[in-house]
Every structure is written in C-alpha cells, then in structure tokens.
Amino acid sequence: MNDVHSQLRAARVGALLGLLSAGVAIGAGETVAAFIRPASSPVIAVGNRFILLTPEPLKRWAIRQFGTHDKPVLLSGIYLGISVLAVVLGIFALRKRAFGIVGIAVLGAVGGYSALTANAHRSSDVIPSLAGAICGIAALMLLHDRAVADVASANAQLAQDGIPQAPESGQPSESRWRSSRLADRRRFLQGGAVAAGVAALSGFGGRALQRTRYDASAARAAITLPAAKDVVPVTATSYDLGKSGIPFIVPARDFYRIDTALSVPQLDPKKWKLRIHGMVARELTLTYDELLARPLIERAITLTCVSNEVGGDLIGNALFRGVRLADLLREAGVSAQADQLLATSSDGMTIGSPTAVVMDGRDSLLAVGMNGEPLPTEHGFPVRMVVPGLYGYVSACKWIIDLEATTFGQQQAYWVQGGWAQQGPIRLASRIDTPSSNGVVKVGTSVPIAGVAWDQHVGVSRVEVQVDHGDWQVAQLASVPSTDTWRQWVLMWTPAEAGPHTISVRAVDAGGTRQDESQRDPFPAGSTGLHTVTVRAR
Numbered sequence: 001m002n003d004v005h006s007q008l009r010a011a012r013v014g015a016l017l018g019l020l021s022a023g024v025a026i027g028a029g030e031t032v033a034a035f036i037r038p039a040s041s042p043v044i045a046v047g048n049r050f051i052l053l054t055p056e057p058l059k060r061w062a063i064r065q066f067g068t069h070d071k072p073v074l075l076s077g078i079y080l081g082i083s084v085l086a087v088v089l090g091i092f093a094l095r096k097r098a099f100g101i102v103g104i105a106v107l108g109a110v111g112g113y114s115a116l117t118a119n120a121h122r123s124s125d126v127i128p129s130l131a132g133a134i135c136g137i138a139a140l141m142l143l144h145d146r147a148v149a150d151v152a153s154a155n156a157q158l159a160q161d162g163i164p165q166a167p168e169s170g171q172p173s174e175s176r177w178r179s180s181r182l183a184d185r186r187r188f189l190q191g192g193a194v195a196a197g198v199a200a201l202s203g204f205g206g207r208a209l210q211r212t213r214y215d216a217s218a219a220r221a222a223i224t225l226p227a228a229k230d231v232v233p234v235t236a237t238s239y240d241l242g243k244s245g246i247p248f249i250v251p252a253r254d255f256y257r258i259d260t261a262l263s264v265p266q267l268d269p270k271k272w273k274l275r276i277h278g279m280v281a282r283e284l285t286l287t288y289d290e291l292l293a294r295p296l297i298e299r300a301i302t303l304t305c306v307s308n309e310v311g312g313d314l315i316g317n318a319l320f321r322g323v324r325l326a327d328l329l330r331e332a333g334v335s336a337q338a339d340q341l342l343a344t345s346s347d348g349m350t351i352g353s354p355t356a357v358v359m360d361g362r363d364s365l366l367a368v369g370m371n372g373e374p375l376p377t378e379h380g381f382p383v384r385m386v387v388p389g390l391y392g393y394v395s396a397c398k399w400i401i402d403l404e405a406t407t408f409g410q411q412q413a414y415w416v417q418g419g420w421a422q423q424g425p426i427r428l429a430s431r432i433d434t435p436s437s438n439g440v441v442k443v444g445t446s447v448p449i450a451g452v453a454w455d456q457h458v459g460v461s462r463v464e465v466q467v468d469h470g471d472w473q474v475a476q477l478a479s480v481p482s483t484d485t486w487r488q489w490v491l492m493w494t495p496a497e498a499g500p501h502t503i504s505v506r507a508v509d510a511g512g513t514r515q516d517e518s519q520r521d522p523f524p525a526g527s528t529g530l531h532t533v534t535v536r537a538r
C-alpha cells in the first residue's frame, strides 16, 4: 500500500520536474527566437517539419477536418506531445538525472534539426533550440535535488508513519520528521514555482516580443496604395441578391485561408524584391515601390482551394488590385519553351502555374491590394499572385519573392510533389448556402433557396435546383462583373408538406457544359458532384 503511494508520489514529482524543465526550455526558445526570427522558434520549427513529413493523405484529412483551423490544432498537438514526453522524461530523470539531461538535449536536437532543414532556413535558426535545451537542462539540474529530497522525505515519513513509536521518543521525533518533510516539500514547490514563472514569462513574453519585433502591420498600415487606373466596378447591387447571407465581395477577415505557414511571414515592403528569372531574355528585379509605380488594375476574382469539398467554404471572392503579370513576363522576354512559372514564397513554398494560362489574356495579377487595402499579412503581404481560373495551389503564391520561368519537366512544385495534379483549372461547381443543411423551414411560407456557382474565366450561364427529386427548376441568376467571379443564384420555394426535404443544385457553364455529377474527392484535381442539403419543414 505504502509502496503504491510512494511510487505515485514519485511519479507526480517526476512529472512536474519534467514539465517544468520542458516549459523553461520552450520559454527560453521563444524568447531567443524573438531575437532571431519567429520561424526559428523550436515549436514552430518542429511544426513546420511535421507539416513537411506529414503524408499527403493525412494533410488532406487535416484540411478536410479542420480547414482554416488546421494550424491551432497542429500546435496544440505538438504541445500535447511535448508534455507527454516531458512527463515520461521527468519520471525517469528523478531516478537518474543523466536521463533527463540527455532527454532534453534530444528534444533540443529535434528542434534544431527541424529549424535547419526547414524551407528557406538560415543557420542562425538553430540558436533558439540550442538556448532552449541549455536552459531546460539548467532548470532540470537545479530542480532535481529538491525533487529527490521531496520524494525521499515523503518516503521516510511514510515509513515512519507505519512504525509504532516508543511513547517517550514518539512526539519529538514525529514533529521533527514532519517539519523536515514540510521544509523539503516547500523547497521543491518554491523552486517549481520559480521555474513555472520563468517558463510562463519567457514563453508568453517571447511570443509577444516576436510580434513586436516582426510585425509587418505597421509597415502595412503606413502604405497608401495608388488608385487603379483600370477598374471593373463591383458596386452594382445586381451582383448581390442578398438572399444567402454571403456577400458578393467577402471581407478579408472572413476570407478563407489555406497555407502551410505556421508563423505568418512578416515581410518588410522596403526590403521586398521580386526576381523574375530562368528562361527569360532579360532578368527583372522589382522593388515594392517600382511595382506600385506601374499601372495598376483592379478586378473581382474568386479564389478557390482545390481541397474544397462539395458544398465547402474554401472559396472567396475579393477585389484584387495589382500589376498585370503578363506585361512583366513579356518585358522579361519569357521563352516559349518555358511552360511553367514557378513562384517561391519567402517561407519556401513553391507554386507552379502553366505559362500559357497566365499569359492568355486573362487578368493574371501580381496583387498588392485586397478589397481596397494593402494585402492582409495572412493573404500574402506585400505581394501575391492571383490567376483567375486556376486553383490556389497552382497560382496564388502568397509572400512571393521569386518567379522562375522553367518547365514542368525540370521542376516540381510543392503540392505536385504530393501527388496533386500538375495543372489545376478550377472545376464548374455550385453550392447551396441557404437553407443550411439540417435547417428548419416553415410549411406554407415562401423561403429562398440560394447560393453561388462558379467556373472562373469560363462563366456560369444557368443554375438549376431540384427539390425532393422533382423537376429541375431554373434559378434566378445575379449579374457578374466578369466571368472570373462566382455567381449568386436564388429560387423561391414554398414547402407544402411537413417533414424532411432534400434540395440539390447543379450549374451549366457559359459553353453549355453541365456540372459533373459524379462524386469525386478533392484529391488530386478538385472535387466534383452535386451539393445536396436536407431540411425539415414544420
């Protein structure tokens, strides 16, 4: 009985020893990373390593499950994993201190290795992991004696409690035991409280410091974008039927976000440069000011993620302001043999677009503005690519710093390496936004069935709705500023009977082609199939 008690107590003390040491290590790592750069934080580095190592099916599953929340979920998972390791490590370290020291050194090595193998890494990125490991080991060494003393005196007391005391010696002896037991306990808890304080302060303080040191938002706020000379206005109320609750132009804060950047790249527009090179006659290097000095155009363009499921929300329409990419490529004299334009972001992401598509006359942009403001940092500040009609993974490189004219044969972009289709034209699709799936409608009352349909750069000519496997009915369509945006639609419906009803939607493109009705997963070239919702009439 006592044995179980003392083992449990030792495990608790050991777990605390491990957690506190790991906490100090992580905190120190965050603080030092603030002086190197956020991407060098051991936790972020391990997270990025994890994303690189994650098999493609698991990545797809995570995007499907968590969508835009995939990053907080991943970080929580990493913290949980570190905590479990720290508990185990601490329990063993209590028996043998060297075990804990080696364990923390190994954790630091994993952090350092991750930082040094990341895309677009620098050798200084290893420093936070090193510093973290050193501080973690120091914390472990300082706390170890106190933890051991605490456990030892607790065990001694347990043993003492089990032994009947001689009447004459019992009292003084017992109180002496108790007071030394309390002193040992206090010493460990005091040390632990100091370690916890250091961990919390350096951890949260380091994160805050990272934000103040590397925040592009001040630079972004200081920018006034030049007006676009050539604008397709989107103010027409006929674009917005106002029935679905989703506006024609989606505010940036509601715009879906998909990328692999655990810490959002913070680029200084004063230092930003874009190099256009490779199979070109004249290499070009552009600064941000040079880009802004060029004629800007503004267009509503609907971005779509290839991972979007039927009925999914990884799609958004915004006003993008920027420079025509085709003009720049003509100036550079891009070779007719270069069938791929490989864009690279500051964090090492690579995105390859078909040159022929980018240059076929559509409004392919090096975008600097979104909805009238400089690009938000999450959406690629200071400059990103946008190509109407191509899924984001083959066109929409955020935080772009390099554009190489090359061939698909010579170079493979990130997602294509993971098995996604090399060419990614957006597929004709439609979605029901209202009534929502499992929503409730009123019998005998007219309700709008409404949503969006899209086939960027081709256009949508017709949307049809089917209720309870009846006839397909033609929906009313909103007008659109161009074929590059989604198109709203609405059909009024009066449910006649109480009970469940199913509603499906399908679209026809401008060329008369019907939406593909066969169910296909997003991988490898975008989902197909009809969106169907079930509602209940009461």
Ligand SMILES: Nc1nc2c(c(=O)[nH]1)N[C@H]1C(S)=C(S)[C@@H](COP(=O)(O)O)O[C@H]1N2
Residues within 6 Å of the ligand: 255, 256, 257, 258, 259, 260, 261, 303, 304, 305, 306, 345, 346, 347, 349, 351, 378, 379, 380, 391, 392, 393, 396, 397, 398, 399
């Ligand atoms: N640098 C970088 N750019 C990127 C990505 C990325 O992971 N890193 N993801 C791409 C993908 S898959 C999509 S769908 C779009 C999403 O753009 P948004 O986040 O602005 O909506 O960005 C593209 N550009």
Ligand SMILES: [Mo]
Residues within 6 Å of the ligand: 258, 304, 305, 306, 307, 391, 392, 393
């Ligand atoms: Mo995407």
